[in-house]
Amino acid sequence: MSFAIITQLLTQQQIRQTRQHLSSITAAGTEENMVSVKATAAVITLLTVCMLATNTSAVYYECCRRYMVIKIPFAAIKGYSVQTVTEMCPINAIIFHTKKGKACTNPALNWVMDYVNRIRNKAQMVHMKTSKKQQ
Amino acid sequence: MSSLSEPEYNESYEDYYIGELIGLCTHNNNHSVEQVVGPYVHSIICILGFMGNSLVIATYAFYKRTKSMTDIYLLNVAIADLLFVVALPLIVYNEMSSWSMGSVACKLLRGSYSVNLYSGMLLLACISTDRYIAIVQARRSFRLRSLSYSRIICAIVWVCAVLLSVPTFYFYHCYQPSHNMMFVPEENLTHSGLNLSVEGWDGVSLPPQYVCEFRFSDNNTALLTKLAVPSTQIAVGFFLPLLIMIFCYTAVIITLLRAKNFQRHKAVRVVLAVVVVFIVCHLPYNVTLLYDTISMFDQHSCEESDALHTAKTVTQTIAYMHCCLNPVLYAFVGVKFRNHFRKIVQDLWCLGKRYIAPRRFSRVTSEIYVSTRRSVDGSSENGSSFTM
Numbered sequence: 001m002s003f004a005i006i007t008q009l010l011t012q013q014q015i016r017q018t019r020q021h022l023s024s025i026t027a028a029g030t031e032e033n034m035v036s037v038k039a040t041a042a043v044i045t046l047l048t049v050c051m052l053a054t055n056t057s058a059v060y061y062e063c064c065r066r067y068m069v070i071k072i073p074f075a076a077i078k079g080y081s082v083q084t085v086t087e088m089c090p091i092n093a094i095i096f097h098t099k100k101g102k103a104c105t106n107p108a109l110n111w112v113m114d115y116v117n118r119i120r121n122k123a124q125m126v127h128m129k130t131s132k133k134q135q
Numbered sequence: 136m137s138s139l140s141e142p143e144y145n146e147s148y149e150d151y152y153i154g155e156l157i158g159l160c161t162h163n164n165n166h167s168v169e170q171v172v173g174p175y176v177h178s179i180i181c182i183l184g185f186m187g188n189s190l191v192i193a194t195y196a197f198y199k200r201t202k203s204m205t206d207i208y209l210l211n212v213a214i215a216d217l218l219f220v221v222a223l224p225l226i227v228y229n230e231m232s233s234w235s236m237g238s239v240a241c242k243l244l245r246g247s248y249s250v251n252l253y254s255g256m257l258l259l260a261c262i263s264t265d266r267y268i269a270i271v272q273a274r275r276s277f278r279l280r281s282l283s284y285s286r287i288i289c290a291i292v293w294v295c296a297v298l299l300s301v302p303t304f305y306f307y308h309c310y311q312p313s314h315n316m317m318f319v320p321e322e323n324l325t326h327s328g329l330n331l332s333v334e335g336w337d338g339v340s341l342p343p344q345y346v347c348e349f350r351f352s353d354n355n356t357a358l359l360t361k362l363a364v365p366s367t368q369i370a371v372g373f374f375l376p377l378l379i380m381i382f383c384y385t386a387v388i389i390t391l392l393r394a395k396n397f398q399r400h401k402a403v404r405v406v407l408a409v410v411v412v413f414i415v416c417h418l419p420y421n422v423t424l425l426y427d428t429i430s431m432f433d434q435h436s437c438e439e440s441d442a443l444h445t446a447k448t449v450t451q452t453i454a455y456m457h458c459c460l461n462p463v464l465y466a467f468v469g470v471k472f473r474n475h476f477r478k479i480v481q482d483l484w485c486l487g488k489r490y491i492a493p494r495r496f497s498r499v500t501s502e503i504y505v506s507t508r509r510s511v512d513g514s515s516e517n518g519s520s521f522t523m
Contacts, residue, residue: 061346062159063314065435070154079319086357087312088348090431095159097317102158119318 063089064104071111072096072103080116160437165444169231172452177227180455184220187462188213190476194466198475204265204285209466211289212258216458219251223455234345238309241347246304253296253372255458259413260376261288262465266406267383271390299371302364308350311343358432365428373421377413384410409464416457420450 064083076098083093083104094112096103105112191213195206222244229236229244236244265285268276349364351357384406391399391406423446435443466472 062161064158065160065437065440066157067434068157072154072156079317081314081317083314084357085354085361085432086351087310087314088346088350089312089314090361091434093314095314097319098156101156103156104158123318 061088064091064093064095066104067093067106068103072098072105072115074115074118076100077115077119080119160435160440162437162441162444164441165448168445168448173227173448174231176452177223177455180452180459181220181224184216184459187459187467188217188220190479191462191466191472192217193479194472194475198478199471202282204280204282205262205269207282207285207289208258208262208265211292212255212262212461212465215251215255215258216461218247219255219458222247222251229347233343234309234347236309241309242304242307245307245347246300249300249303249368250293250296252368253299254293255461256372256376256417257292257295258289259461260379261285261292263376263380263383263387263409266387271383271386299367302360306349306351306360307347309345309347310350312346312348315344361431362428365424369421369425369428373417377417380410380413405464405468412457412460412464415453416460417454420447420454423447423450 078097078099080097081095081102083089083091083095085092092107093104094107094116096105096115107113191209195210195213199206225236225240226244226248229240234241265280268279272279349357349361351360388403388406391403423443427443427447430443467476
């Protein structure tokens with residue numbers, strides 16, 4: 001079977017000569033240039049469309065990758081979010097939203113869960129007060 | 136209550152000191168790479184890949200009947216690559232901003248991406264095995280390289296690719312990431328007392344943001360699948376085909392070098408090109424993916440994480456380039472294939488000329504047509520089905 005390839009390779013030389021012959025004929029055709037101009041135009045248009053479509057920034061793929069080492073003051077916290085490995089992010093985290101920005105904290109730490117409970121309790125209190133008022 | 140359990144913590148200190156925050160990683164480098172390089176390079180890859188692979192398919196559909204095992208493999212590789220480059224721009228477009236095409240498209244696009252990745256890679260391994268049998272095991276080749284065998288093997292490859300992609304189909308969802316939703320104790324309340332709001336990093340409310348990513352119902356499945364999916368991709372989608380290719384092509388090269396022929400070096404070069412291009416395209420991405428998978432659950436600084444994401448984006452783009460190189464490396468390297476391909480181009484010209492320049496080139500065209508016909512017929516007479 002290796003012989004078969006070699007025969008193929010031999011015929012390839014003959015073919016190459018034919019191709020040279022062909023290209024010398026086709027060189028006369030000007031429409032070859034026209035085709036390439038059209039192709040270039042199509043590519044440029046596509047690229048422009050792509051560029052216009054990408055003029056947005058994605059904040060969606062942001063994740064916590066490391067935890068705060070020091071504690072955050074509770075008074076600075078406005079609220080919290082939960083990042084879990086069951087979604088797109090690779091580690092679990094409690095994200096505290098502070099006046100200065102977001103803080104990634106380790107849910108295994110006691111103070112973190114304590115803050116979460118305090119926020120929850122605070123909300124529960126407000127809830128009870130408001131529902132009483134409405135009644 | 137909490138201040139009792141933490142006596143060292145005092146309220147007045149709390150009020151004025153926040154300190155340096157460790158926030159969410161924004162991956163600015165990766166974003167700028169994605170924004171600048173991504174769309175341009177991806178569209179070039181998509182256009183070239185689309186043209187190359189659809190030419191291969193068109194050649195088989197209109198000009199060349201699938202006569203051999205190699206033909207069937209090449210056709211299947213072209214189909215896998217074509218589906219891949221069709222899905223790619225849609226994925227890139229959706230990842231650029233919020234995923235806008237919904238849950239069905241999310242599952243279908245991610246799933247077909249995975250199916251085509253696996254089938255493409257496994258079929259390349261099949262091609263190397265086919266060449267190995269043709270050259271090294273030449274005596275058995277007539278029995279082993281039959282059409283029905285290759286159809287069965289292709290079917291097995293596609294079924295395996297689909298089975299390996301089941302987790303992707305199943306666990307990818309289109310959703311709003313819950314860590315973008317903030318629980319705030321406020322006056323206007325939901326029933327739980329906690330108000331949910333979606334905020335950007337600067338506290339400005341954002342429109343709903345959807346991602347097409349993994350989502351699981353429990354922790355253990357999440358950890359397992361997040362490790363298993365990329366590991367399988369590296370093992371079955373890269374190392375297995377790589378090992379098969381290295382084994383088969385080494386044997387092929389040894390056999391070719393033993394044959395005394397002045398043209399053998401061309402064949403060796405083609406084989407080397409196939410292997411080198413495969414390694415250059417896929418090794419960087421798979422090494423990055425391996426490192427990413429190993430260190431996935433570790434804590435990283437944002438700089439590290441950003442660098443890793445950027446490396447993944449760049450190497451992935453290099454890996455994508457492989458699907459537009461496949462038609463050149465496998466199909467158009469073959470003499471017969473090139474002739475068929477030339478015939479397609481010329482037939483298209485003939486069609487085009489009827490509309491563009493009715494009279495002027497007709498004589499030249501017929502001349503080209505006749506001479507190609509002759510060369511095509513000439514090449515198809517020698518019986519080898521081994522395209523190289």
